[in-house]
Structures are given as C-alpha cells and as structure tokens.
Amino acid sequence: MADLEAPQSKSRDLDKLLLRAGNLVGPDFYPGTEVKALISQLSIVSSSFSDFVIRLLSLRVLVVGAGGLGCELLKDLALSGFRNLDVIDMDRIEVTNLNRQFLFRLEDVGKPKAEIAAKRVMERVSGVEIVPHFSRIEDKELEFYNNFNIIALGLDSIEARRYINGVACGFLEYDEDDTPRRETIKPMVDGGTEGFKGHARVIVPGVTPCFECTIWLFPPQVKFPLCTLAETPRNAAHCIEYAHLIKWHEVHGGKSFDPDEPEHMKWVYDEAVKRAELFGIPGVTYSLTQGVVKNIIPAIASTNAIISAACALETLKIVSGCSKTLANYLTYNGGEGLHTKVTEFVRDKDCLVCGPGILIELDTSVTLQKFIDMLEEHPKLLLSKASVKHGKDSLYMQAPPVLEEMHRPNLSKSLYDLMGRVQKDTVHVFGTALKNEEKQSSLTKLRVVFKGADGVADMDTAIGA
Amino acid sequence: MSEPKTKYDRQLRIWGELGQAALEEASICLLNCGPTGSEALKNLVLGGVGSITIVDGSKVEIGDLGNNFMVDETSVGQSKAKSACAFLQELNDAVKAKFIEENPDTLIITNPSFFSQFTLVIATQLVEDSMVKLDRICREANVKLVFVRSYGLAGFVRVSVKEHTIIDSKPDHFLDDLRLNNPWPELKSFVETIDLNVSDPAAHKHIPYVVILVKMADEWTRSHNGNLPSTREEKKEFKDLVKSKMISMDEDNYKEAIEAAFKVFAPRGISSEIQQISNDSCSEPSSNSSDFWVMVAALKEFVSNEGDGEAPLEGSIPDMTSTTEHYINLQKIYQAKAEADFLVIEERVKNILKKIGRDSSSISKPIIKSFCKNARKLKVCRYRMVEDEFTNPSVTEIQKCLADEDYSGAMGFYILLRAVDRFTANYNKFPGQFDGGMDEDISRLKTTALSLLTDLGCNGSVLPDDLINEMCRFGASELHVVAAFIGGIASQEVIKLVTKQFVPMLGTYIFNGIDHKSQLLAL
Numbered sequence: 001m002a003d004l005e006a007p008q009s010k011s012r013d014l015d016k017l018l019l020r021a022g023n024l025v026g027p028d029f030y031p032g033t034e035v036k037a038l039i040s041q042l043s044i045v046s047s048s049f050s051d052f053v054i055r056l057l058s059l060r061v062l063v064v065g066a067g068g069l070g071c072e073l074l075k076d077l078a079l080s081g082f083r084n085l086d087v088i089d090m091d092r093i094e095v096t097n098l099n100r101q102f103l104f105r106l107e108d109v110g111k112p113k114a115e116i117a118a119k120r121v122m123e124r125v126s127g128v129e130i131v132p133h134f135s136r137i138e139d140k141e142l143e144f145y146n147n148f149n150i151i152a153l154g155l156d157s158i159e160a161r162r163y164i165n166g167v168a169c170g171f172l173e174y175d176e177d178d179t180p181r182r183e184t185i186k187p188m189v190d191g192g193t194e195g196f197k198g199h200a201r202v203i204v205p206g207v208t209p210c211f212e213c214t215i216w217l218f219p220p221q222v223k224f225p226l227c228t229l230a231e232t233p234r235n236a237a238h239c240i241e242y243a244h245l246i247k248w249h250e251v252h253g254g255k256s257f258d259p260d261e262p263e264h265m266k267w268v269y270d271e272a273v274k275r276a277e278l279f280g281i282p283g284v285t286y287s288l289t290q291g292v293v294k295n296i297i298p299a300i301a302s303t304n305a306i307i308s309a310a311c312a313l314e315t316l317k318i319v320s321g322c323s324k325t326l327a328n329y330l331t332y333n334g335g336e337g338l339h340t341k342v343t344e345f346v347r348d349k350d351c352l353v354c355g356p357g358i359l360i361e362l363d364t365s366v367t368l369q370k371f372i373d374m375l376e377e378h379p380k381l382l383l384s385k386a387s388v389k390h391g392k393d394s395l396y397m398q399a400p401p402v403l404e405e406m407h408r409p410n411l412s413k414s415l416y417d418l419m420g421r422v423q424k425d426t427v428h429v430f431g432t433a434l435k436n437e438e439k440q441s442s443l444t445k446l447r448v449v450f451k452g453a454d455g456v457a458d459m460d461t462a463i464g465a
Numbered sequence: 466m467s468e469p470k471t472k473y474d475r476q477l478r479i480w481g482e483l484g485q486a487a488l489e490e491a492s493i494c495l496l497n498c499g500p501t502g503s504e505a506l507k508n509l510v511l512g513g514v515g516s517i518t519i520v521d522g523s524k525v526e527i528g529d530l531g532n533n534f535m536v537d538e539t540s541v542g543q544s545k546a547k548s549a550c551a552f553l554q555e556l557n558d559a560v561k562a563k564f565i566e567e568n569p570d571t572l573i574i575t576n577p578s579f580f581s582q583f584t585l586v587i588a589t590q591l592v593e594d595s596m597v598k599l600d601r602i603c604r605e606a607n608v609k610l611v612f613v614r615s616y617g618l619a620g621f622v623r624v625s626v627k628e629h630t631i632i633d634s635k636p637d638h639f640l641d642d643l644r645l646n647n648p649w650p651e652l653k654s655f656v657e658t659i660d661l662n663v664s665d666p667a668a669h670k671h672i673p674y675v676v677i678l679v680k681m682a683d684e685w686t687r688s689h690n691g692n693l694p695s696t697r698e699e700k701k702e703f704k705d706l707v708k709s710k711m712i713s714m715d716e717d718n719y720k721e722a723i724e725a726a727f728k729v730f731a732p733r734g735i736s737s738e739i740q741q742i743s744n745d746s747c748s749e750p751s752s753n754s755s756d757f758w759v760m761v762a763a764l765k766e767f768v769s770n771e772g773d774g775e776a777p778l779e780g781s782i783p784d785m786t787s788t789t790e791h792y793i794n795l796q797k798i799y800q801a802k803a804e805a806d807f808l809v810i811e812e813r814v815k816n817i818l819k820k821i822g823r824d825s826s827s828i829s830k831p832i833i834k835s836f837c838k839n840a841r842k843l844k845v846c847r848y849r850m851v852e853d854e855f856t857n858p859s860v861t862e863i864q865k866c867l868a869d870e871d872y873s874g875a876m877g878f879y880i881l882l883r884a885v886d887r888f889t890a891n892y893n894k895f896p897g898q899f900d901g902g903m904d905e906d907i908s909r910l911k912t913t914a915l916s917l918l919t920d921l922g923c924n925g926s927v928l929p930d931d932l933i934n935e936m937c938r939f940g941a942s943e944l945h946v947v948a949a950f951i952g953g954i955a956s957q958e959v960i961k962l963v964t965k966q967f968v969p970m971l972g973t974y975i976f977n978g979i980d981h982k983s984q985l986l987a988l
Contacts (some may be wrong), residue, residue: 008526008527008528009527009528009531010527010528010530010531010584011528011531012526012527012528012531012532012942013528013532013942013943013945014531014942014944015942016530016897016938016939016940016942017616017617017618017938017939017942020897020903020938020940021938022935022938023930023931023934023935024931024932024979025937072949075534075949076945079500079531079532079533079534079945080944080946081944095471095472095475096471096472096475096555098472098511099472099473099474099475099476099511099512099513100475100476100511102507102511102556105555120618124534124537124539125530125534126530126537126538161640166851195479195956196479196967199849210829221957230669232671232786232787232788232789232792233789234784234787234789234792234793235784240525240705265690279789279793280793281789282788282951287477290474291478292703296474296475296478298474298475298476298478298479298509299475299476299889300479300512300960301508301511301512301955301956302506302508302512302953302954302956303952303953303957305504305507305508305949305952305956306949306950306952306957308953309946309947309948309950309953310946310950311949312946312949313946313947313978314945322978323618323978323979326980326981330798330981333637334958334961334967334970335635335637335967336634336635336636336637336958336967336968337968337969337970337971337985338954338958338970338974338985339985340981340983340984342980342982371889381657391721394582407948430785435900448932450606
C-alpha cells in the first residue's frame with residue numbers, strides 16, 4: 001500500500017481531521033492538502049494557498065493565564081497544529097503550583113510563569129513560536145489584544161474574565177441593521193475549574209452570549225458580616241477573618257497586610273488561635289488560615305487537563321471548522337459519578353458589553369467635559385472618572401498624570417469635532433462603574449449619534465432608542 | 466510546612482492527608498503510552514502516586530511528535546515507554562517510575578500474573594479481545610481496572626472493579642443531620658432552656674434557627690396528631706408560623722429558620738439507599754466480610770436498636786446566626802450525641818468481629834469514627850464484567866438511547882467504537898486508517914455495525930450515516946486534545962478509586978467531541 005510507504009508526517013493524526021471532508025463539520029471547512037502543507041512545511045508560504053490556509057497561517061492565538069489551565073492550553077494548542085501563540089501572566093511560580101502546573105519544576109519557583117511555560121513547550125514541540133508576556137492584562141494597550149484571532153482564557157478570577165471580555169467585545173462593530181461585522185468578531189474560549197468540577201465555554205461576541213450576558217452564573221462571594229466577626233464568632237473562619245480584617249488594622253495601623261508574606265500570615269494565624277481559645281471555638285489551623293485569607297480554590301491536575309482540552313478542541317474547531325462548535329457552555333462534574341452537560345445560553349440583547357452599544361444622542365455642541373459628566377448621570381452607566389477612546393485615538397485619559405495633562409485641552413472641545421464631524425460612531429468609555437453597590441472597573445461601548453448633523457432624524461427612529 | 470506538603474496543598478484541601486497517603490501507596494500500571502495513556506499518567510504523577518509502570522512495545526515515530534507531549538525529536542526510533550517514563554519522572558521525583566518495553570496485548574496472553582502486583586491498571590487503546598482477557602485477569606487478582614480509548618473525536622472510559630465501597634463519598638449537596646423533627650432528649654432539654662418570647666431584642670435575634678425549628682416542629686406535631694407538615698399548604702402554613710414569631714424585620718436567625726424549614730419536612734429515618742445497603746446480602750457478616758461490610762452489619766443493628774430507625778448522628782452543625790455561647794453549646798450537644806452513637810457502633814463492631822473469628826480491634830477507631838460520621842452517605846459501586854456487557858448489554862437501554870436526541874450520538878459512538886474492533890479483526894486495519902478506499906470502508910463499517918446491533922438483539926436499529934462517515938474519517942487517529950480530555954477523566958476516576966473518596970462513574974462514559982453531548986451509558 002502506497003500510504004504505508006509515504007514518509008510520516010508529524011501531523012499524522014491531525015491530518016485525518018483536517019484533510020478529509022466530513023458531514024458533521026462547520027460551514028467554513030475546506031479540507032485539503034494545503035492544510036497539510038500548513039502543518040508540515042510552515043516556512044513555504046505559496047501563492048497557491050487558498051484563503052482558508054492563509055487565514056490559518058497568519059492565525060495568532062493569545063492564551064491568557066499560564067497557571068493550571070494556561071499550561072495545559074499551551075501544550076494542547078501546540079499539539080493541535082497552532083504555530084503562533086502568545087501567553088500573558090503577571091504571576092511568578094510558587095511551590096503550591098507544582099501539583100498541577102506541569103511545565104514548572106521546583107527550581108523554577110520565583111520565575112515568571114509566562115516565560116517558563118513558553119520555554120518548556122517550545123523545547124518539547126518543535127516549530128511552535130510562543131511569545132511570553134510577563135505583565136498584567138490591564139497594562140497592555142487595547143491594540144495588543146487586537147493582534148489575535150482568538151483568545152483562550154485560563155483564569156481564576158471573575159474580574160480578569162470581565163476585563164478581557166470587555167476588551168474583546170470592544171473590537172466588535174455592528175452594521176446598520178445591528179448585524180455584527182464578521183471581521184470584527186474576536187472569539188474567546190473560557191475555562192474554569194474548582195476541585196472535581198469545571199466549565200468550558202465558547203464566546204463569539206455578537207453571536208453567542210458574552211461573559212457579561214451570563215454574569216449571574218457566577219454567584220457573589222459570601223462575606224461574613226463584620227458584627228459576627230467582632231461580636232459573635234462561631235467558627236474557625238470567623239476567628240481568622242477577625243484577625244485578618246479587624247485586628248491587623250488595630251495593631252499595625254497603616255501597614256497593609258500582604259498574604260504572600262509568611263510572617264504576616266503567621267501573625268494572623270496566631271491571633272486567630274488566641275481568639276478561638278477565648279471563645280472555645282475549635283478548628284483553627286495554619287492551612288485553614290491560608291485558605292480563608294487567600295480565598296484558595298482547591299485545584300487538581302486532572303480537572304484542569306479536562307477543561308483545557310475541551311477549550312483547545314473548541315479553539316481548533318472555531319478556526320478550522322473541522323467539526324461542529326460547542327453551543328455554548330459545557331459543565332463538568334466528576335465528584336459524584338460523572339456528569340457533563342451542554343447548555344445553550346442566550347444573549348442579552350441589551351448587554352452593555354457585547355450588544356450594539358448604548359445609544360447616546362448629543363447636540364453637536366456638547367463638549368467632551370460635558371459628555372464625561374453625562375456618563376456619571378446616565379442611569380445605565382453611572383460611570384465616573386471616565387476615559388474616552390474613539391477608535392485608536394484617546395480623546396481623554398484620567399491617568400497617568402502625564403497623559404491626563406496631554407489630553408486635558410480636549411475637554412473644552414466639542415465631541416463632534418473630536419470625532420471628526422461624523423454623524424454617528426462608536427466610542428469606548430473606561431472608568432469606575434457602580435455595580436451591585438460595588439465600584440468596579442468598567443469598559444463600555446457607546447453609540448454616539450449627533451442630532452442636527454445631516455440625515456440623523458431618520459436614524460433615530462431606525463435605531464429605536 | 467515541608468516542601469512536599471506545600472506542593473500538594475491545593476489537593477490536600479480536597480482529599481486530605483488520608484487520600485494523599487492512599488495515592489502515595491498506590492502502584493499504577495499503564496498499558497500503552499500514546500497521548501491518552503501519557504496524559505492520564507501525567508495527572509497522577511503530578512498528584513504524587515507511589516509508583517508507575519509503563520508497558521508499551523512500540524518505538525517513537527515521527528507521527529507521535531504531533532500528538533504526544535511525552536516524546537520529542539531526540540526520542541524518535543527509541544522505546545516509547547522509555548521516553549514517556551523519563552519525561553513523566555521529570556514532573557515529580559517522589560514517584561517511582563519504570564517501564565517495560567513489551568506489547569501489552571502479548572503480555573496479557575503470556576504473563577497474566579504480571580498484573581497482580583498493581584493497585585490499579587490503566588489500559589489504553591486496547592481492542593475488545595484484549596479488554597475481555599485483561600478484565601478476567603484483573604477481576605481474578607482483585608486489581609482495579611480502568612479502560613480508556615481515544616478514537617478521533619470519540620472515545621470512552623470504563624471502570625471495572627468487582628466491588629468498590631465508599632465511606633467518604635463527599636456529596637456536593639447533602640441534607641445536614643440536625644434531627645429537627647426527631648430530637649433526642651439532650652437536644653430537647655437544651656431547646657427548652659431557651660425562651661422564644663424573650664423580651665430583649667438582641668437575645669431574640671440571636672436564638673439559633675435549630676432551636677427555633679425544633680420548637681416549632683414540636684408545636685406543629687402536637688396539634689397535628691404527631692404528623693409533620695406534608696402538603697404544600699401545610700408547609701406554607703408552617704413557614705408562616707415561624708414568620709409570625711419574628712419581632713422585627715432584621716432578624717437573620719428567623720430568616721434562616723424559614724429558609725431551613727424544609728429540613729423539618731424531611732422524612733425521619735434512613736434513606737432508601739442506605740436501606741438497600743443494609744439489606745445487601747454482604748451485610749450478613751462472615752469471615753470473608755470486608756471491614757466495610759462488618760461496619761454495615763453494625764450499622765444495621767444500631768438502626769433497629771439504639772438508633773430507633775436513625776443512623777448514628779453526624780455531629781456537625783452548619784454556621785447560623787447565634788450568640789457564640791448558644792452556638793458552642795449546641796455544637797457540644799451534637800458532638801456528644803455523635804460520640805455516644807460512635808461508642809455503641811464500636812462495641813457492636815467488636816462483637817461482630819469476635820463472632821466471625823477476627824481480632825476485635827482489627828478495625829481502627831478512626832475508621833469506625835469516619836464510618837459513623839458518613840453513615841448516611843455510604844456508597845457501593847459494582848461493575849459488570851466487560852465480557853458480560855459486550856455479549857449481553859441492556860437492549861432496551863441501547864434502543865432507548867438511540868431514539869433519544871441527547872443520547873443518540875453517544876450511543877452511536879458506543880456501537881461504532883465496538884464495530885471498529887470487529888472491522889479490524891476482519892480486515893486487518895481500522896476503517897479509514899489509510900487514505901484510499903474510504904467509500905468501501907464506510908460501507909463495510911456500516912455493515913459491520915448493523916450486524917453487531919443484530920447480534921446484540923437490536924434488530925431494526927440503525928445508525929445515522931453521518932456518524933458512520935465521521936468514524937471512518939477519524940481513521941483511528943489519536944488527537945492530543947481528545948486524549949488529554951479522556952485521559953484526564955481516566956485519571957480523575959483513578960484518584961476516586963484509589964483514595965476511596967468521592968464516587969466513581971458507574972457505566973461507560975462515551976465522549977462525543979463533535980457537540981460535547983457525551984453521556985454515561987448504563988449497559
């Protein structure tokens with residue numbers, strides 16, 4: 001058989017999926033030998049390649065987080081034919097990571113996760129280029145995120161997910177009839193785990209619900225009332241939180257508590273033990289103290305592997321169309337038997353983040369300062385200290401001081417002029433919003449329409465604010 | 466904390482020191498170290514299993530570089546088992562890692578006694594014939610077995626153990642054992658010392674909800690011929706009764722009492738599941754009884770004697786609005802009752818052990834204590850031998866699943882995963898394994914699958930053509946992401962089996978990577 005004689009390709013197994021036509025595949029799937037060329041001989045970019053292959057060749061994927069999920073994602077994507085990966089993480093490696101973050105060794109402790117993770121995967125899988133970014137996600141320019149075709153999220157915080165979701169949805173543009181413009185859609189896959197449980201989801205902004213549309217999936221964190229801590233402690237956690245939240249400030253005044261400082265943790269533990277003895281409460285241990293103070297989420301290798309694999313598989317499907325796409329939320333629970341379930345959540349049409357945007361009608365004379373003041377009053381926004389961006393141009397920035405000063409003259413100019421005297425366009429505003437009685441960073445999209453500019457009267461009714 | 470303890474901190478929070486010790490004592494054998502096996506083992510090595518032994522007779526090929534993280538270009542042409550073993554060892558030097566360069570299918574035939582040295586065998590990518598043989602060997606030798614297979618965008622995980630008993634099953638949601646509607650004398654007298662009509666508002670809003678509900682349940686049953694609220698109207702009426710005792714709107718303890726009212730409505734006595742375990746034929750103690758079944762026998766005696774229909778008390782209470790003093794006192798009352806129940810069970814366990822000719826202290830105190838604490842959460846899992854399932858599966862289940870939109874994909878893959886093994890027995894290759902002759906393979910696979918269905922007794926059942934096409938398209942490929950997913954599940958099951966915590970899957974888990982409508986099939 002000729003097939004047996006042919007030299008083997010590294011993509012032997014992946015080829016079956018990418019080279020062969022199938023019936024249960026995505027609408028954009030064009031299997032062919034060009035895809036094989038893509039995988040085995042990346043350096044030869046021939047003009048004979050189809051658009052499909054060129055799309056794959058220039059494809060860049062960003063992995064956000066190089067922790068339990070991120071390490072797995074990098075390995076999974078590298079072994080799924082992806083060649084250009086970036087990874088961003090602000091953390092350094094800790095000993096407690098080693099039971100699951102398999103790219104790290106004991107001697108790596110203290111080094112940046114992103115750098116070591118990228119290095120280890122490149123050592124093992126030849127041909128893959130991984131660019132590490134040892135940085136906070138908020139410290140990157142928005143344009144940085146626009147360089148990627150797809151973003152894979154391996155995060156453990158709701159705040160970070162919200163941020164990336166806001167950024168990715170910020171690139172989304174809509175046509176006149178509120179149809180998302182395809183080339184502006186930046187899909188995300190998102191995973192999360194806790195113990196034996198986890199979820200994987202696909203977010204195609206403008207098409208499937210974004211993180212914000214279904215924010216209710218993440219219940220608010222339970223906090224103990226301060227009076228319980230101060231007056232009627234009943235269990236070990238109450239004693240620990242008393243030491244951490246009340247006693248620390250009483251004794252140390254302005255010195256802030258650092259959970260990564262072992263001496264601080266030991267102090268809180270000792271105080272918690274004293275308080276527990278005073279009230280006859282059992283159960284304060286050093287391990288529990290760390291758990292309560294740092295809000296430690298238990299994590300194991302297997303669950304991270306399962307969830308990341310689901311995310312990587314969906315990433316491969318989104319870019320190649322080689323099979324159907326997850327619609328749109330997978331839950332996994334392996335504690336009691338094994339349960340996996342797919343739920344198709346629906347978009348929130350009025351979503352501030354992925355929706356067409358909040359329509360704001362303005363007179364052409366409104367100044368930027370007046371506009372910023374209006375954002376604070378607007379019932380759907382309640383956004384204070386707003387920075388304003390129009391496309392790639394910053395119109396105003398609250399910080400850092402140098403840039404604030406640079407943009408300050410704009411405040412007295414009319415927004416209409418600043419936006420190039422177009423009758424309507426999108427602006428992004430970033431500031432502090434009041435949500436659930438808590439101040440949170442918020443990035444929101446606004447559709448600004450200028451009254452009195454040509455042809456606007458008809459537009460108003462069409463949009464139906 | 467010492468370094469190993471710190472390293473395992475995030476998992477110790479899940480399965481504790483006992484679970485970790487069980488893992489560190491376990492010796493795991495892996496058959497075939499393709500990506501599926503390597504990934505399964507990776508998760509166990511990171512978690513700190515005692516030892517691993519990799520059995521694989523193949524050499525690393527170029528194609529393996531594209532799907533297996535445990536090989537690299539320098540290992541091409543060398544033993545795959547050796548390469549995987551070396552890379553896995555890098556992840557955790559506390560694990561004893563070794564490899565045997567031999568074909569697992571051969572080993573199963575030539576050296577069946579080889580397997581008896583292990584705690585558990587993970588058998589990956591075996592065809593049906595080898596699965597059946599290995600299953601017999603492991604049953605005989607009392608070695609736990611987990612089968613795993615990745616095949617294109619499909620795959621399965623199947624646990625095979627004669628019997629797996631669990632004391633610490635760690636359910637997600639479980640009703641607290643508070644005995645609100647069936648208080649024992651000490652709880653009753655404590656409740657009587659507290660006056661619900663206390664005039665001091667601060668005292669009123671710090672009465673624990675347990676006290677409120679025990680009083681209200683008592684008041685209710687007195688006026689209802691000893692019956693608890695059962696209808697919807699009665700339950701609402703009961704909650705309104707609790708609400709009527711509030712003297713201000715900010716009383717969190719009363720709000721908690723209303724929310725927890727359902728705990729009053731729960732039936733008294735042990736659940737049907739524990740009833741079933743008590744009635745199991747194994748609960749008649751004999752010299753062959755395992756510790757678990759000896760303790761079940763003691764539990765059974767307890768329930769019909771001292772327990773008065775109830776299991777031993779768990780002894781812990783949830784946090785609730787209360788003064789510190791009330792709460793601590795309440796906690797002590799629950800703990801004291803749990804301790805008293807434990808002493809009774811311990812005595813009964815000793816007597817049973819004596820009766821069956823064993824040392825009366827051969828089951829340790831901490832184990833009996835854990836048994837008492839978890840007596841309402843016991844689990845017993847028994848698995849059919851794969852041979853039984855293969856020759857005589859539940860036909861009604863197969864037909865039901867094939868007709869159900871959510872299950873048809875998974876059941877279709879179950880049939881096709883078996884059909885490809887028949888195919889390869891006939892044609893000496895997997896369908897679609899090579900690029901030519903796809904149409905012929907599709908029609909042959911269809912014929913094979915239909916004859917398999919007929920052999921199983923599912924005459925007239927059909928599989929969607931699209932699914933058969935996909936199966937041929939997969940061509941026995943082992944994709945890294947599918948391997949990582951399925952291998953991940955396998956390692957999670959291994960952890961549950963080895964630590965004897967949580968509940969392993971019962972049935973065959975079929976992975977459907979097309980739309981993720983994967984299912985656990987009970988055949």
